[in-house]
Amino acid sequence: MRKFSRVAEFLSTYDRLLESISSRQARAGIIGLGYVGLPLAITIARAGFPVTGFDIDPAKITRLNAGDSYIEAVSDAALGAEVDGKKFHATADFAELAACDVIIICVPTPLTRHREPDLSFIRDTTEIIAKYLRAGQLVALESTTYPGTTKDVVKVILAQSGLAAGRDFFVGFSPEREDPGNRNFQVSTIPKIVAGDGPQAAALMQAFYGSVVETVVPVSTTDTAEAVKLTENIFRSVNIALVNELKVLFDAMGIDVWEVIEAAKSKPFGYMPFYPGPGLGGHCVPIDPFYLTWKAREFELSTRFIELAGEINSAMPRYVVSKLAEALDVKAGKALSRSRVLIIGLAYKKNVPDIRESPSLKLIELIEERGGTVDFHDPFVSEIPPTREYGALKGRKSVSLDKARTYDAVLIATDHDAVDYGALFDQAALVVDTRNVMGRLGFSGETVVKA
Structure with a gap:
């Protein structure tokens, strides 16, 4: 030594x-x-x-x-x-x-x-x-x-x-x-x-x-390495925004965007499937693009494409809530303001307990702003922890799935594998599905609405 x-x-x-x-x-x-x-x-x-x-x-x-x-x-x-x-x-x-x-x-x-x-x-x-x-x-x-x-x-x-x-x-x-x-x-x-x-x-x-x-x-350079990370997440953000926009458009046309994507991905070249949802979650994809748009101002440049993607993705929770309200009105003859809603999945993605930037938190806020009552079920999240933007939701606990029949609508925000979707289909008066999990599993009918 x-x-x-x-x-x-x-x-x-x-x-x-x-x-x-x-x-x-x-x-x-x-x-x-x-x-x-x-x-x-x-x-x-x-x-x-x-x-x-x-x-x-x-x-x-x-x-x-x-x-x-x-x-x-x-x-x-x-x-x-x-x-x-x-x-x-x-x-x-x-x-x-x-x-x-x-x-x-x-x-x-x-x-x-x-x-x-x-x-x-x-x-x-x-x-x-x-x-x-x-x-x-x-x-x-x-x-x-x-x-x-x-x-x-x-x-x-x-x-x-x-x-x-x-x-x-x-x-x-x-x-x-x-x-x-x-x-x-x-x-x-x-x-x-x-x-x-x-x-x-x-x-x-x-x-x-x-x-x-x-x-x-x-x-x-370190600048290049920092740009690599942003590029990876902006790529996802922009492509998810594209299919989210197509979802809204195709829905107005009476076309199932999920069927379109499934068929399009059969092409062995020149196409990569991305999937719509209720909004972006996680600590990276919803946030990182704005780091680059902010930095671009230093060079007097605009990042219109990136900012548009951010606007589209940020608007998805409101779109989902509007579809929920419409489904309740048409299928159940009930206003959202008088309805009880059960959200399936608080985590931002399936099979994890991570709620960072989860669109489910925004969905709860928006439904309650319109007078609805909201509970959630998540096999990975037993209780809502403290968050920066949704402090009022702290302490709310996941409810049992067997109570699904007591709600006017069930809103699937996260398609966890641990959820019994067959039982959900049997019990729920109305299912509003943002992940197409019911369609993938073959559960369809008048009580299932894609959003």
Whole structure:
């Protein structure tokens, strides 16, 4: 060990950090232990690196250090193995950042009420890192953001420590690519976009992430890497908006959009199926496009195509509620204002407990604004947790599906596999289906309306 220490004295900061990464002696610090941070932390620990997880929620810290996971993608067994093996521990003491060689930021990047980027979590986190920054650290941002954030925000704040970027510390960007509920991919098997601020930072990013995941995809700049992530999600947003618009148009024409898509996807080239729904959910697709539209104003450019897609997708909950009101009026002879509605699925996508930006929350709000009474059933969400925009809904609990017959209408917002749709079909007086799950399963008739 003494011999290594003498050799290290003659190595540059970059060389020492690269050597510690190559030997897996580098300690990784993951800030933010949510849907992105926790799976990443456990994947890094499995790769042989010691990992410290940081979060401001003491309840999370207690659970994690006891081997109790709150993220579906990380089992208790997987977490417990790394905790027991001393490869992972969680803390709320950010002074421990000084002991980390690689620091990865995995914090939220929401929008403000005016649909502008809210970088407060990134800024606050980076300022904390700057307090404990020392020579020989690599700081990587994974939070989705607009091009320029890594070099113009993160690097600038860190430089206020008096240390020099590219000499004393290094900065990079590697966008998260999580798909909650998708069991076909894990963090280690999803190709990882990596970029560094300068050639040495780029080499460190490739060395570290290359030790953790199967495939790294280097790009030339952090701006490019940030643009890659936005492009991926804008692609989805625009195509979903297209089929949502077609749904409204085809419905007016008496054409079933689901049948159209099913037939169109038989074409083996030049077509990729996307599906309509009650609105966009999740932390990425409904939010990320607005990061780029905001940044475009700096260059006096408009992003009409992207903004139009956002408008269409944002309008879908109101369209669904109008279809619900129409169905109640025509099929049941009852106004929405006097109706009891059961929403199936609070999560934003099937088979996950994730309610971030879920259109179901907006649907509840809109129905109640029109005087209706709303409950929800979700096998993955037992109670509505605190949310930024729908605080009044906190604490509402999922009701039993066997009560479906007591409602004037059942609105399917999320097509969880765990729901007994046959029983629902038998019990419900009226089913308004935004996911075509009843049609796919062969349940049709006067009591089923597609929306």
